[in-house]
Amino acid sequence: MATKVTANARRSSLFLQIAIALQTLTIFLQAVSAGLLLTASYGETLHSVGARVMYGASMLYVLAAVLAWKPGGGSPRPVRHASGFLVLASVQVVLGVAHVPSVHLPLGVLMFGLSVLSLARR
Numbered sequence: 001m002a003t004k005v006t007a008n009a010r011r012s013s014l015f016l017q018i019a020i021a022l023q024t025l026t027i028f029l030q031a032v033s034a035g036l037l038l039t040a041s042y043g044e045t046l047h048s049v050g051a052r053v054m055y056g057a058s059m060l061y062v063l064a065a066v067l068a069w070k071p072g073g074g075s076p077r078p079v080r081h082a083s084g085f086l087v088l089a090s091v092q093v094v095l096g097v098a099h100v101p102s103v104h105l106p107l108g109v110l111m112f113g114l115s116v117l118s119l120a121r122r
Contacts, residue, residue, distance in 0.1 A: 009074065015067060019057070019063070021119055022057045023058055023085065023115050026054040026057045027054055029054075034105070051093055059086060085118075088110075091107065092104065095107065
């Protein structure tokens with residue numbers, strides 16, 4: 001029985017690591033597409049699609065954190081972190097739609113830094 005719980009906890013932890021890595025990658029790609037937004041005609045479309053993918057990655061991070069916590073008996077801390085990222089992603093989307101780059105851009109940099117930090121902690 002303990003072996004099954006340990007295997008499930010390891011699997012949940014791996015899923016959590018993958019979700020954080022995916023979120024970090026999508027935030028980085030948003031920075032790249034923001035640069036394209038300024039220089040290429042297709043930049044706006046790419047940034048818009050990337051925003052949806054990044055938001056989905058943030059939701060996946062919450063799911064992975066809950067799965068690592070509840071059934072595996074892990075710490076609830078990743079759930080709080082993932083929920084915080086989802087709130088930041090929501091604010092980021094609202095700021096982007098409202099065209100408030102003076103807050104949107106620094107918040108994106110902050111999110112990338114925090115995501116890299118979360119990834120390094122795993």
